[in-house]
Amino acid sequence: MSTEDGPPPELAERLGYLFKHAQSRLTALTAEALAPHGVSAREVAVLAVLAGAEPASQQQAARRLGIDRTSMVAFVDALEARGLVARSPDPDDRRRNVVAVTAKGRETLRRADRARTEAERRFLAPLSRSTADALRRALTTLAREPGRPERL
Amino acid sequence: MSTEDGPPPELAERLGYLFKHAQSRLTALTAEALAPHGVSAREVAVLAVLAGAEPASQQQAARRLGIDRTSMVAFVDALEARGLVARSPDPDDRRRNVVAVTAKGRETLRRADRARTEAERRFLAPLSRSTADALRRALTTLAREPGRPERL
DNA sequence: TATTGTTATACTCTATAACTATA
DNA sequence: TATAGTTATAGAGTATAACAATA
Numbered sequence: 001m002s003t004e005d006g007p008p009p010e011l012a013e014r015l016g017y018l019f020k021h022a023q024s025r026l027t028a029l030t031a032e033a034l035a036p037h038g039v040s041a042r043e044v045a046v047l048a049v050l051a052g053a054e055p056a057s058q059q060q061a062a063r064r065l066g067i068d069r070t071s072m073v074a075f076v077d078a079l080e081a082r083g084l085v086a087r088s089p090d091p092d093d094r095r096r097n098v099v100a101v102t103a104k105g106r107e108t109l110r111r112a113d114r115a116r117t118e119a120e121r122r123f124l125a126p127l128s129r130s131t132a133d134a135l136r137r138a139l140t141t142l143a144r145e146p147g148r149p150e151r152l
Numbered sequence: 153m154s155t156e157d158g159p160p161p162e163l164a165e166r167l168g169y170l171f172k173h174a175q176s177r178l179t180a181l182t183a184e185a186l187a188p189h190g191v192s193a194r195e196v197a198v199l200a201v202l203a204g205a206e207p208a209s210q211q212q213a214a215r216r217l218g219i220d221r222t223s224m225v226a227f228v229d230a231l232e233a234r235g236l237v238a239r240s241p242d243p244d245d246r247r248r249n250v251v252a253v254t255a256k257g258r259e260t261l262r263r264a265d266r267a268r269t270e271a272e273r274r275f276l277a278p279l280s281r282s283t284a285d286a287l288r289r290a291l292t293t294l295a296r297e298p299g300r301p302e303r304l
Numbered sequence: 305t306a307t308t309g310t311t312a313t314a315c316t317c318t319a320t321a322a323c324t325a326t327a
Numbered sequence: 328t329a330t331a332g333t334t335a336t337a338g339a340g341t342a343t344a345a346c347a348a349t350a
Contacts, residue, residue, distance in 0.1 A: 211308065249308080
């Protein structure tokens with residue numbers, strides 16, 4: 001047994017520290033829950049946006065996700081390689097790709113999103129109902145305050 | 153004025169989304185507050201750990217920060233170049249470097265930490281006192297649950 | 305043989321610049 | 328000339344492997 005070098009209190013009480021580690025736990029739980037479905041949390045988000053308001057060009061979807069178009073290319077590449085989405089040129093503007101979610105993509109999204117929700121539930125399990133509600137309200141407020149409209 | 157492409161509700165309500173964006177705001181406010189002092193949030197954390205329990209070897213400090221020794225080298229390099237810390241070989245074990253915080257380092261830490269606390273205050277300003285307290289309690293619980301002891 | 309500090313290397317994530325084809 | 332998709336590239340941040348000095 002070692003001395004168990006942990007974070008000193010002056011570090012562990014900082015909001016930045018708390019955020020980072022809470023988020024790290026959520027990320028781990030979510031990744032674990034999504035693994036059986038073969039998609040990452042980001043890919044689920046991309047699928048959700050594409051399925052939510054079709055038909056969308058890659059760039060429109062990227063804007064809604066708050067990522068730039070070059071990153072979107074890689075996401076769509078990966079999802080298309082697994083048959084979850086399909087690109088097709090927009091007849092009205094041949095510079096654009098319309099990205100459609102396939103039936104398989106919708107089914108994957110449905111299952112993966114259920115797994116993700118369950119991971120959230122497990123993450124929040126150690127909190128009382130009222131504390132969990134307060135957390136969600138606080139985060140909602142803090143996430144939308146002034147600053148840049150950075151997203152995803 | 154454009155159509156203001158924002159995140160669709162199915163994304164903006166996800167806990168991962170809320171965490172990411174709340175943290176992004178805190179990071180921005182903190183970076184802004186620290187800029188005049190010439191140190192990053194991570195460097196302040198390193199200084200705080202080194203000042204909190206001296207004398208410490210680089211590796212001991214790294215363990216407490218939850219980073220590995222190779223990253224610690226770079227942090228100490230940067231802080232030493234600005235005269236905020238000083239390395240000296242440990243007489244009792246010449247493989248080790250004892251890293252001491254200089255007077256200038258302590259003064260910088262004191263001022264930077266005050267600025268960081270003020271940034272936290274501004275970050276939490278849109279919340280009521282009780283909601284802010286609930287947030288801190290919730291994060292403290294969520295940050296220490298099971299999982300890996302990943303830190304910093 | 306193991307450990308400390310170090311360097312070099314690789315890998316992820318993301319952002320920027322430049323190219324193409326269309327408009 | 329401007330825009331959509333694409334590619335190549337570069338920059339953080341972090342992790343792994345190997346090496347020299349020391350134990």
